[in-house]
Every structure is written in C-alpha cells, then in structure tokens.
Amino acid sequence: MQTPLWKxxxxxxxxxxxxxxxxxxxxxxxxxxxxxxxxxxxxAGFATPEQEAAMALWPDWLPSGIVNLGLDLRGGAHxxxxxxxxDVYAARIDGLWPDVRDKLRDxxxxxxxxxxxxxxxxxxxxxxxxxxxxxxxxxxxKSLAQPVITxxxxxxxxxxxxxxxxxxxxxxxxxxxxxxxxxxxxxxLEIVRRRIDEVGTREPTIQRQGADRILIQVPxxxxxxxxxxxxxxxxxxxxxSVVQVTGDAKAQPGSGNVLLPAQNDKNTFYILEKAxxxxxxxxxxxxxxxxxxxxxxxxxxxxxxxxxxxxxYTAANIGRPFAIVLDDEVISAPVIQSHxxxxxxxxxxxxxxxxxxxxxxxxxxxxLPAELVFLEERTVGxxxxxxxxxxxxxxxxxxxIAVGLFMxxxxxxxxxxxxxxxxxxxxxxxxILSIIGGTLTLPGIGGIxxxxxxxxxxxxxxxxxxxxxxxxxxxxxxxxxxxxxRAMSAIVDANLTTMISAGTLFFxxxxxxxxxxxxxxIGVVTSVFTALLVTRAMIExxxxxxxxxxxxx
Amino acid sequence: MAWRLRLAPEKTSxxxxxxxxxxxxxxxxxMLLAFLAWGVMGLNFxxxxxxxxxxxxxxxxxxxTGGYRSALEALPLGDVAITEVFDPSFAADQHVAxxxxxxxxxTAAVTPETLADVEAALSVMDPGIKFTSVxxxxxxxxxxxxxxxVLAVAVTSLGILAYIWLRFEWQFALGGVxxxxxxxxxxxxxxxxxxxxxxxxxxxxxxxxxGYSINDTVVVFDRLRENLQKYKTMPLRxxxxxxxxxxxxxxxxxxxxxxxxxGAMLVxxxxxxxxxxxxxxxxxxxxxxxxxxxAKNIVLMIGLDRSxxxxxxxxxxxxxxxx
Numbered sequence: 013m014q015t016p017l018w019k020x021x022x023x024x025x026x027x028x029x030x031x032x033x034x035x036x037x038x039x040x041x042x043x044x045x046x047x048x049x050x051x052x053x054x055x056a057g058f059a060t061p062e063q064e065a066a067m068a069l070w071p072d073w074l075p076s077g078i079v080n081l082g083l084d085l086r087g088g089a090h091x092x093x094x095x096x097x098x099d100v101y102a103a104r105i106d107g108l109w110p111d112v113r114d115k116l117r118d119x120x121x122x123x124x125x126x127x128x129x130x131x132x133x134x135x136x137x138x139x140x141x142x143x144x145x146x147x148x149x150x151x152x153x154k155s156l157a158q159p160v161i162t163x164x165x166x167x168x169x170x171x172x173x174x175x176x177x178x179x180x181x182x183x184x185x186x187x188x189x190x191x192x193x194x195x196x197x198x199x200x201l202e203i204v205r206r207r208i209d210e211v212g213t214r215e216p217t218i219q220r221q222g223a224d225r226i227l228i229q230v231p232x233x234x235x236x237x238x239x240x241x242x243x244x245x246x247x248x249x250x251x252x253s254v255v256q257v258t259g260d261a262k263a264q265p266g267s268g269n270v271l272l273p274a275q276n277d278k279n280t281f282y283i284l285e286k287a288x289x290x291x292x293x294x295x296x297x298x299x300x301x302x303x304x305x306x307x308x309x310x311x312x313x314x315x316x317x318x319x320x321x322x323x324x325y326t327a328a329n330i331g332r333p334f335a336i337v338l339d340d341e342v343i344s345a346p347v348i349q350s351h352x353x354x355x356x357x358x359x360x361x362x363x364x365x366x367x368x369x370x371x372x373x374x375x376x377x378x379x380l381p382a383e384l385v386f387l388e389e390r391t392v393g394x395x396x397x398x399x400x401x402x403x404x405x406x407x408x409x410x411x412x413i414a415v416g417l418f419m420x421x422x423x424x425x426x427x428x429x430x431x432x433x434x435x436x437x438x439x440x441x442x443x444i445l446s447i448i449g450g451t452l453t454l455p456g457i458g459g460i461x462x463x464x465x466x467x468x469x470x471x472x473x474x475x476x477x478x479x480x481x482x483x484x485x486x487x488x489x490x491x492x493x494x495x496x497x498r499a500m501s502a503i504v505d506a507n508l509t510t511m512i513s514a515g516t517l518f519f520x521x522x523x524x525x526x527x528x529x530x531x532x533x534i535g536v537v538t539s540v541f542t543a544l545l546v547t548r549a550m551i552e553x554x555x556x557x558x559x560x561x562x563x564x565x
Numbered sequence: 566m567a568w569r570l571r572l573a574p575e576k577t578s579x580x581x582x583x584x585x586x587x588x589x590x591x592x593x594x595x596m597l598l599a600f601l602a603w604g605v606m607g608l609n610f611x612x613x614x615x616x617x618x619x620x621x622x623x624x625x626x627x628x629x630t631g632g633y634r635s636a637l638e639a640l641p642l643g644d645v646a647i648t649e650v651f652d653p654s655f656a657a658d659q660h661v662a663x664x665x666x667x668x669x670x671x672t673a674a675v676t677p678e679t680l681a682d683v684e685a686a687l688s689v690m691d692p693g694i695k696f697t698s699v700x701x702x703x704x705x706x707x708x709x710x711x712x713x714x715v716l717a718v719a720v721t722s723l724g725i726l727a728y729i730w731l732r733f734e735w736q737f738a739l740g741g742v743x744x745x746x747x748x749x750x751x752x753x754x755x756x757x758x759x760x761x762x763x764x765x766x767x768x769x770x771x772x773x774x775x776g777y778s779i780n781d782t783v784v785v786f787d788r789l790r791e792n793l794q795k796y797k798t799m800p801l802r803x804x805x806x807x808x809x810x811x812x813x814x815x816x817x818x819x820x821x822x823x824x825x826x827x828g829a830m831l832v833x834x835x836x837x838x839x840x841x842x843x844x845x846x847x848x849x850x851x852x853x854x855x856x857x858x859x860a861k862n863i864v865l866m867i868g869l870d871r872s873x874x875x876x877x878x879x880x881x882x883x884x885x886x887x888x
Contacts, residue, residue, distance in 0.1 A: 094672075389699075424567055458830055502784045511776070
C-alpha cells in the first residue's frame with residue numbers, strides 16, 4: 013500500500029509549509045508590531061529608532077503573515093452607508109436651469125415668456141406662454157443634451173425632454189442616471205477613503221456594496237459615532253459674498269442671507285448671501301502654497317464654468333471680502349485684490365503650514381457628492397473583543413483535548429494518528445487564513461471549533477470501515493486500503509454538502525457571519541486533506557516500521 | 566485485544582421501524598408543535614431582523630435593571646428592553662447587561678444624538694458604566710436581512726437536494742432534505758418556545774446544520790445503496806434496518822465528536838456566541854436522530870424502484886448480461 017514517493021513528498025511538503033506559515037500566529041503581538049513598523053517605515057521611506065526596534069522583533073526571512081482579527085475581536089467600528097444618489101440628479105437638473113433659460117430666451121419671439129414651475133426634485137418643468145412655439149422650444153432644450161459614454165448607453169443622450177400638459181419636462185435619461193450613480197458612488201468611496209486615511213488608522217476596509225452602498229470598517233476606532241463624524245461631514249465648499257462682519261452671535265442676517273461663525277475665531281460671525289457665487293464642485297485642483305509674503309496659502313483652480321462665474325464676480329467686487337465656507341463655517345474671508353480671470357486663485361489667511369496642507373487636501377478631496385444615510389452601525393469595544401478571544405481560545409483548546417481523548421479511547425493508536433492530523437489541520441487553517449489575509453471573527457472561531465469536531469468524522473468513517481473489513485478476515489494492509497477507498501464516497505459527499513452551506517453563508521452576510529463561512533470552508537478543505545491523506549501517510553510510515561502481523565483499530 | 570471505548574455493540578440488530586409510530590410520528594408531532602410555537606409565540610428577533618439598537622454595558626457594581634429603566638424612561642425611545650447577562654467566564658465584579666431599543670427611524674440606524682443621550686442617562690445612574698458594544702441596524706437593512714436569510718436557507722436546501730439527487734436516487738434526496746428541514750424547524754421551534762434571541766448568527770447556525778446533519782444521512786444512504794446491490798431480494802425495510810445497524814456505531818461516533826466540540830463552545834465560548842453554539846448543538850443532536858428515524862422512513866414511504874434497470878442510458882444494452 014505504498015503511496016508514490018512524489019505524492020508523499022507533496023503531502024509532507026504541504027504540512028511543513030502549513031506549519032511554517034501558521035507559526036507567526038503563535039507570536040501574534042510580536043509579528044504585528046513588526047509588520048506595522050515595517051509598513052510605516054516603507055511608507056515614510058525611512059525608519060525611526062522605535063520602528064527599527066519593533067522590526068527587529070521578528071526576523072525578515074520568516075513568513076510574517078498573520079490572521080486579520082475581525083472587528084468583533086479587535087474592537088472597532090463598522091458602518092453601512094447608503095449614498096443618496098438621487099441628490100445628485102436634483103443638483104444636476106437645478107444646475108441646468110440657467111442654461112435652459114438662456115437658450116429659450118433667444119427664442120423669445122417664437123415662444124413668449126419662459127417660467128420655471130414647481131416640480132418634484134430631479135425634474136425641471138418649464139412653462140412657455142406661446143404654445144405654438146413648443147416644438148421649437150423642445151428642440152432648443154434638446155440641443156443642450158450630450159451623448160452618454162457608457163458600455164450600455166452608447167448613442168443615448170444624457171437628457172430626456174418630454175412634454176407633459178403643455179410644459180417642457182427635463183429629466184436625466186436612464187443611461188445618464190446609471191452613469192451618474194456609478195460616478196457618485198466612486199466619488200463618495202474615494203472621498204471617504206481619503207478622509208479615513210487622513211486619520212491614519214490601521215487597515216480600514218472601505219468597500220462598495222451593492223448598487224448604492226458603502227461598507228466601512230475601521231479597527232481600533234473608539235465608536236461608530238466618531239467614525240460618522242469623520243466621514244459624515246459633507247465638506248461642502250462654497251464661495252459666498254460677505255454682507256457684513258459682526259461679533260454678535262445673535263445678529264439678524266435678513267432675508268436671503270445667512271449668519272455663519274468663523275472657523276478659528278469664536279467671536280467673529282459673518283452675514284453672507286445664501287446663494288453661493290461658486291461652489292466646490294467647480295474646483296479642479298487645490299495645492300498648498302505660499303503667498304508673495306512667504307505665508308502659507310492654498311492655490312486653487314476652477315473648471316471653465318466656475319472660472320467664468322468667479323471671474324465675473326471678482327471683476328465686479330474688487331476691494332470687498334468674500335467668504336470661503338466649508339460645512340457652514342467660514343474658513344477665511346479674504347479681500348478681493350483684483351479681477352481674477354483665469355479661474356485660479358490663492359486663499360490666504362492665518363494659516364500654519366499644516367493648516368494650509370489640510371485645507372488643500374479637504375478641498376481636493378472635495379465634498380461628498382451626496383448625503384450618506386447610515387443604515388447599520390456596530391461598535392465593539394476592545395475589552396469585549398479580548399474577552400471573546402480568550403473565551404474562544406479556551407473553548408477551542410478544551411474541545412481539542414476532549415475530542416483527542418475521545419478519539420484515543422475509541423481507536424487507540426489510530427486515534428492518535430487522527431489527533432496529530434487534527435493538530436496539523438488547525439495549523440493549515442491558520443496558515444491559509446494568514447496567506448489569503450482572511451479575517452478571523454468570533455463566529456469564525458466557532459467555525460474552527462466546529463471543524464475540530466467535524467474533521468475527525470472522516471477518520472471515524474475510515475476507521476470503522478477498517479474494523480469492518482478486519483472482521484471479514486482481510487489482511488491488515490488490504491483492510492486499511494479498502495477502509496480508505498470505501499469510506500471515500502461518504503466523506504466526499506458529507507464535505508461537499510457542508511461546502512454548499514459555507515458557500516451560501518459567504519453570500520449571506522458581511523462581517524462576523526462571513527468570517528464563519530470562511531473558516532468553515534477552509535476547515536472542510538484542510539480536514540479532508542489531513543484526515544485522508546495525512547493520516548494515511550502516517551499509517552504507512554508506522555506500518556513500514558513495525559510490520560505488524562495483525563492490527564487492532 | 567486492546568480496550569476500546571464503544572458507543573454501540575459491535576453487532577446490533579435493532580428494528581428501527583418497530584416503534585415507528587412513536588419515533589417517526591413523534592418527530593412529525595414535534596415538528597407540528599414547533600410550527601405552532603413559531604406561529605403563536607413568534608420568534609424573539611434580534612436587531613438584525615427587527616431593526617433597533619442594542620447596547621452592551623459593563624459595570625463593576627451590580628446591575629439594577631429597574632434603575633436603568635427609569636433612567637431611560639425620560640427619553641423618547643419607545644420600546645426598551647433591559648436584560649442582565651450571566652456567564653461563568655465573567656469575573657466576580659463583572660456585571661453585564663444588554664439594553665435593546667426599538668428602531669427610531671424608518672431607514673437609518675440610530676443617530677449619534679440619541680445614543681449620546683442614552684449613554685449620558687446611564688452614566689448618571691452608574692458613573693463606572695462602560696459601553697462595550699453598541700450595535701444598531703436600521704429597518705431598511707433588517708428587512709433585507711430577513712429575505713436574504715430565508716433565501717439562504719432555501720438555496721442551501723435546494724443545493725443539497727440537487728447534490729444528493731445527483732449522487733443517489735431522487736427518493737433519497739427528498740427523504741434527506743425533509744429530514745434536514747425537520748432538524749431546522751424543530752430548532753427554530755425551540756428558540757420560539759424559550760424566546761431565545763434569534764439573529765443572523767442563528768441563521769448561520771441553521772445553515773451549518775443543513776450542511777452537517779445531512780452527513781449522517783449520507784453515511785446511511787451510502788450503505789443502503791451498497792446493501793441494495795448485495796441483497797437484491799431482501800425487503801426494502803429489512804435492508805434499511807441492516808444498513809442503519811451496520812452504520813450505527815459511526816453515526817454515533819461522528820455525532821459525539823462534533824457534540825463534544827460544540828459543547829465546549831457552548832460552555833466556554835462566552836455569552837456572545839452562546840445562541841449560535843446552542844443552535845448548532847441542538848441541530849447536530851436532532852440531525853443524528855433524524856438520520857436514523859426520519860430520513861429512511863420517508864424513503865420507505867415513497868418507495869424505491871428496485872427493478873434492475875440501470876440508471877444511465879449508455880450502459881442499457883449490457884443490462885441483462887449478468888442477470
């Protein structure tokens with residue numbers, strides 16, 4: 013019953029590989045600080061003495077992959093946000109109105125007066141006073157549409173112009189909505205990522221989920237509320253004209269105006285015109301810079317639309333202040349020195365270098381294109397996580413010992429082979445988790461404990477079958493061979509059905525449940541390997557060494 | 566011969582159909598009761614399925630649920646449930662409570678303001694209180710989770726049905742999967758009767774039961790198929806009995822090893838996954854029972870076509886060679 017040499021080498025090779033790659037997990041804290049330091053040093057391009065010390069904790073030539081601890085074990089916050097993509101339609105359509113108006117004004121003699129009538133958000137409804145000109149008006153509005161370039165929407169225009177009850181109704185077309193949604197989500201993802209990276213926490217997960225959702229998981233952060241505050245700010249940037257500067261927090265701004273506080277001065281308030289001159293959406297770039305006096309400042313540049321509006325405004329308002337407003341706080345209110353025609357400018361204020369850099373980043377990162385609604389949030393404190401790790405580890409160790417004793421009592425030496433295979437199985441699970449960067453969650457530990465109970469099942473089936481064959485007076489070698497062969501089909505069936513469950517589980521839920529699916533799935537594969545191939549290889553070695561005439565299972 | 570622990574004698578010849586009306590009938594009655602409990606008492610859904618917020622608190626002073634309740638009563642929260650949690654792994658001065666607040670909004674999770682209010686009110690009551698975990702699920706997501714869960718159980722069952730059908734006859738597939746649903750529904754019934762918290766991890770446990778409980782059934786079916794070839798004239802009922810008797814020892818062994826492991830998790834794994842462990846424990850227990858007493862009864866009831874016609878068309882022309 014000799015397995016070919018190459019196969020034996022492969023089996024023991026995989027076992028050795030598994031042990032090697034599982035080992036770093038035994039020195040979790042040490043390897044973790046090594047990895048963190050190495051990553052930080054690689055990012056910065058040099059290593060501080062503390063980082064050098066941390067890196068020396070673990071030799072570079074050993075594998076340094078360790079399992080990712082899930083939020084329920086490490087502590088941290090999890091958020092599921094829904095991007096209100098429809099917000100963007102409304103903004104787009106509202107932004108269209110001036111263009112539509114200008115276009116229709118040119119046709120005044122044909123269509124008469126043009127008036128916008130109330131309509132649901134995302135829809136622009138225009139009334140004209142001379143119904144005879146409707147066709148010409150529709151054609152004029154249609155000329156504003158531009159082709160959408162997407163994989164499916166080729167040849168479609170971005171606007172849909174229809175006539176309802178004699179009014180012209182302008183909406184975004186289906187193709188444009190799809191394209192806009194995609195862009196909105198991509199932008200939101202990017203902005204959320206930038207804002208979280210700003211804080212520099214370790215390994216955040218920021219993923220798109222489904223059509224319009226973003227999943228955010230940040231280990232180590234104190235609470236979901238904190239995380240929400242960080243990413244939930246819309247960072248809406250506007251440039252408004254200043255009506256008055258006051259120290260009175262209760263000043264009456266008057267209609268069409270708004271009273272906003274200054275960001276870095278509690279006693280200064282600005283009364284601003286509510287309608288912004290230009291908004292952050294028109295910014296294409298912002299960079300930290302220095303003004304002519306060598307003070308930190310921020311350079312910015314508008315797109316053509318913004319540049320035109322900004323140019324017109326600055327030309328008309330030289331010598332007067334205008335306010336740069338971020339999320340309802342005035343970050344600075346410089347005085348317009350000259351007409352700024354090119355669409356670029358410089359923001360000066362009492363900035364430090366850090367502040368100007370920060371401002372440039374925020375401006376570049378820009379506003380969230382749409383509001384985020386948080387559908388789900390979970391915070392787990394690090395103490396509870398540690399308690400869970402402790403309890404899970406204890407359960408796993410006790411399960412292992414109890415199952416091991418039971419197998420030994422039931423199958424003697426063969427039981428011990430199965431137990432060794434069980435230990436190797438655990439090592440392989442951790443090795444695979446470490447290599448694929450899988451996340452270990454509390455239910456995931458549950459999956460591992462369950463695997464302890466299930467992995468020996470395959471051995472039970474084989475050993476029982478061998479017993480049966482021995483009773484039929486087969487010689488030992490034959491009995492072992494038949495035992496492994498005949499038990500195979502039931503073992504494969506059993507494990508494939510478990511795999512079906514693990515597969516559905518993987519798609520059922522993100523987070524802890526998915527962690528369970530992953531360990532269960534890996535456990536199925538490794539346990540088939542260890543329980544069939546590894547125990548068989550062990551039995552072969554033992555048999556070749558002892559050459560027993562009879563065996564007892 | 567060396568001593569070995571034996572769960573079943575080497576050779577048994579138990580008639581597993583003898584008390585059929587008690588065993589199989591009892592199973593059916595129990596399933597009915599489970600449905601009844603589910604329908605009448607309902608499940609104690611966690612926030613995963615109902616929406617809402619749970620806050621886990623930890624304190625060194627004993628928990629005064631009445632005090633917590635009156636502290637929160639002043640806030641406009643709607644339904645508030647406070648339960649104290651006990652676990653053998655807790656330290657002597659570790660007092661844990663779970664506070665559940667019903668959903669406050671139609672789509673979104675709890676607002677930071679509400680949460681801050683709740684935490685402030687409790688901190689006034691007990692300055693040393695710590696909030697070790699806060700979870701909030703908006704009704705929009707919880708509604709979806711209910712459907713994904715139902716879908717997941719259905720898809721898994723159908724997947725297993727298809728697989729067993731592929732490997733055996735359709736009668737086996739039906740018997741096996743009906744036995745599985747028996748395990749799952751009785752487990753759900755037990756959760757309904759004791760009003761244990763039913764959340765996403767319980768569904769995960771149910772799916773695991775589906776995948777695991779079929780194993781014992783497959784072992785029995787595998788042997789049944791083998792014996793049907795061997796004893797072509799023996800009545801189906803007797804072949805079934807023989808097969809179950811022959812595999813009894815391994816059915817018990819595989820279940821016991823799994824129960825030992827899951828039992829360790831149930832006792833030592835901590836209260837956070839206790840429900841999950843309990844569901845799997847019950848499922849494994851029921852699964853062992855159903856593979857001996859339920860699955861094959863269903864196959865017997867449907868009946869098997871034992872005429873010797875080969876399953877595939879290709880080998881049909883050789884069918885009568887060894888007849």
